[in-house]
Amino acid sequence: MMSDFESRVLELVSNIPEGKVSTYSGVARALGEPRSYRAVGNVLANNPLLGEVLCHRVVRSDGSIGGYIEGREEKMRLLVEEGVEVRNGKVNLEEHMFDFSEV
DNA sequence: CCTGGGGCAGCCG
DNA sequence: ACGGCTGCCCCAG
Numbered sequence: 001m002m003s004d005f006e007s008r009v010l011e012l013v014s015n016i017p018e019g020k021v022s023t024y025s026g027v028a029r030a031l032g033e034p035r036s037y038r039a040v041g042n043v044l045a046n047n048p049l050l051g052e053v054l055c056h057r058v059v060r061s062d063g064s065i066g067g068y069i070e071g072r073e074e075k076m077r078l079l080v081e082e083g084v085e086v087r088n089g090k091v092n093l094e095e096h097m098f099d100f101s102e103v
Numbered sequence: 104c105c106t107g108g109g110g111c112a113g114c115c116g
Numbered sequence: 117a118c119g120g121c122t123g124c125c126c127c128a129g
Contacts, residue, residue, distance in 0.1 A: 003112080003113075005112060005113085006112085006113085023125090024124075024125055024126085025125075025126070028111095028125095033111090035109095035110060035111070036110085036111055036112070037110085037111085037125055037126070038109095038110060038111055038112080038123070038125050038126080039110090039111045039112040039113080039123090039125095040111095040112090040124090040125080041123060041124050041125050042111080042112060042113065042122080042123055042124085042125095043112080043113090043124095044124055045122095045123055045124050046113085046114095046123090047124090055124075056124095058124075059124085060124085060125070060126085061125080061126065061127090062126090062127095065124085066124045066125080067123085067124030067125095068124060069124075072124090075124085
C-alpha cells in the first residue's frame with residue numbers, strides 16, 4: 001500500500017518528459033514541502049514501480065547523478081540516451097531542468 | 104574534494 | 117502511540 005506522500009511524489013516524477021530532469025529538492029518544492037527533499041529520495045529509493053515510473057530523471061541539485069537502484073552508471077546511460085548532456089558525471093541543469101509548473 | 108549538521112517520511116521493534 | 121534507524125539529499129564551511 002502506498003502512502004499519500006509516496007503517490008504524490010511518483011505522480012509528479014512521472015510527468016517529467018524525456019530529455020528533461022529535475023532535482024530532489026525541486027520535486028519537494030513542487031509538492032509544497034521544500035524541506036522534504038530527503039523523504040523524496042526515500043520514496044524513489046524504494047520505488048516499487050521501477051520500470052513503470054521512471055525515476056532516473058531526478059538528480060541532485062548540483063547536477064551530479066545521485067543514486068540509483070541499478071547503479072549510477074545505468075542512470076547516466078539512460079539520461080544520455082534520452083539526449084540529456086552529462087559532462088564529468090554532472091547534468092546540465094540550466095539546460096534540462098524541468099519546470100513542474102508546465103504541467 | 105570532504106566533513107558536519109540539518110531535515111523528514113517510512114519502516115520496524 | 118513512540119523512539120530509533122535509514123536514505124537516489126542539501127548547504128555552508
